[in-house]
Amino acid sequence: MLRRLSADDARFKTLTFTTGLNLLVADKTASSADTDSRNSAGKSSVIELVHFLLGSRATAKSLAMNKALRGTTFGLDMDWPGLDQLLEVRRSGSRAKYVSLSQDVFGAPADVLFNGNGNGGVELSVEQWTRTIERDLFGLRGDHPGVNGRTLLSFLVRRASSHAFNEPTRTFSQQSAAEASSNLAYLLGLDWQLVDGYRELAARKATRTQLQKAVNDPVWGRIVGSTADLRGQITLAEAQVERLRGQVATFQVVPEYERLKDRADQVSRRIKQLAQEDVIDQHNLEELQAAVTETTDVEVSYLEPAYSELGILLNDQVRRRFEDVKTFHHSIVRNRRRFLEEEIEELTERLNARRAERARLGEDQARLLRDLADGGALEALTALQTALGREEAALGALRHRFEAAQTLEASARQITAKSVELQQAVDTDLQERRQQTNEAILLFSQYAQRLYGEGREAYLAIEAGRSSLSITPRIDSDDSRGINNMVIFCFDLTLAVLAHRHGRGPDFLIHDSHLYDGVDERQIAKALALAVEVTEEERMQYIITINTDNLGVAAQRGFNPEPYIRSPRLTDHDEGGLFGFRFKAVGKA
Known part of the structure; x- marks a missing residue:
């Protein structure tokens, strides 16, 4: 669980978290003008900082790389498997490639850079830290192509900046279905290695598409060509090579030619x-x-x-x-x-x-x-042999091009056949893993019906598709934005609970206030109440940033938020935001 989010800047509003539901509230002050927005309070910044401290790649657009924050060292204190004390994680934009830990959880190989502070702390590269998270929080060991700790975290800590609230089964808008499905399969306890075959097929298909474009290009097409043209060229080249071989075989070097x-x-x-x-x-x-x-x-x-x-x-x-x-x-x-x-x-x-x-x-x-x-002179024989070698090399190149053309022309059939084969294999695996799929379907349905009543049809549709494992969470609705957001809530809660139950994920789930935009007040109250019950039963943690108006309507519907509000409360005032001052940010703060 996450326990504390801090910074070495005294203006920063240090946040503390506990087990269960944690509400990070952003208030709109009475003195705020109509043009003020609680976006400046820093709710989404909490999500961005958690990702930064848990190994996200730092880019020029990253929050911690902002000129106003680059010199600040941010900290995250959290529980860690196997440790009796909290693990303190520190990272700053000025040294974004490294993460400082209060204790050695990586294993301290020779390439770890020690801080030398005498308290057992270590400094890891971001790549080492990411591998440690994969191993200890998600149970991933060895090679695991297709499943990535950062992607898994993005399902449990969605970011509005990545458009992660557009679809429940994607964490960013350009994410391929094949890539997302292998990570979802891991969280759900399915055969993710088998499902990863879709990603490999997608890569082969993309490569074939690019090669096909090259072949159709009048210039680049000469590099490969068609099998029909190459077959004729190879026949002529073979005849030329045989003629030269015969001349070389019968050639006699005449002394004193x-x-x-x-x-x-x-x-x-x-x-x-x-x-x-x-x-x-x-x-x-x-x-x-x-x-x-x-x-x-x-x-x-x-x-x-x-x-x-x-x-x-x-x-x-x-x-x-x-x-x-x-x-x-x-x-x-x-x-x-x-x-x-x-x-x-x-x-x-x-x-x-x-x-x-x-x-x-x-x-x-x-x-x-x-x-x-x-016969002839030795020089003539050498020239003849050189010509033969040149023609043999040209013939070899033609044969390689012919094989490439054959592979390209056959690849479409091979990809289709492999896709059908993989679809059948995944379908068979789903039948054999009915226990896992049933657990996920029933859990999602249970959560959805808690929000909308037992009369509302809600389920997870899990099936083997032609291009990916299809996982579709559905709640019978009019496709309003509010209901779609609650589909994401129920889906993420299902993923987090199942992953934590079976040792495939951490014990926390974090949502941004964007999730509750447009959601009916009754569903907000029921979602918060459900989060309280589930986190208590599963011994988990749910952190949500929320605006006071959404919290107010939930209170009007019978949900008491007071026990779950964490201090301090953020405001849209210049000094009331998370960072204690205003600065020009690239995205929403």
């Missing part, structure tokens, strides 16, 4: 050169052969008969000189023919020699080309 390649190039150039030289020599040969044909002796036998017919007689001297000329001419012709024949022979020999060299070079060229065709 570059030398052989250079030799082959030289042979090729020599063959071309020989062919060009053959063309020239063949042309010259043809001309020489034609010249030999044209080189013959001059026919002179017709001269003497010609001269005789003319009556000219050639004397011996003339005939002798003619024979000399004829002999000389025959000598010239023979010499020319011999020269031409020698030239022809030389050209023929050169042509034959080149023909033989060309044949030999052809054989060398064929051998070199065979060697080069059978």
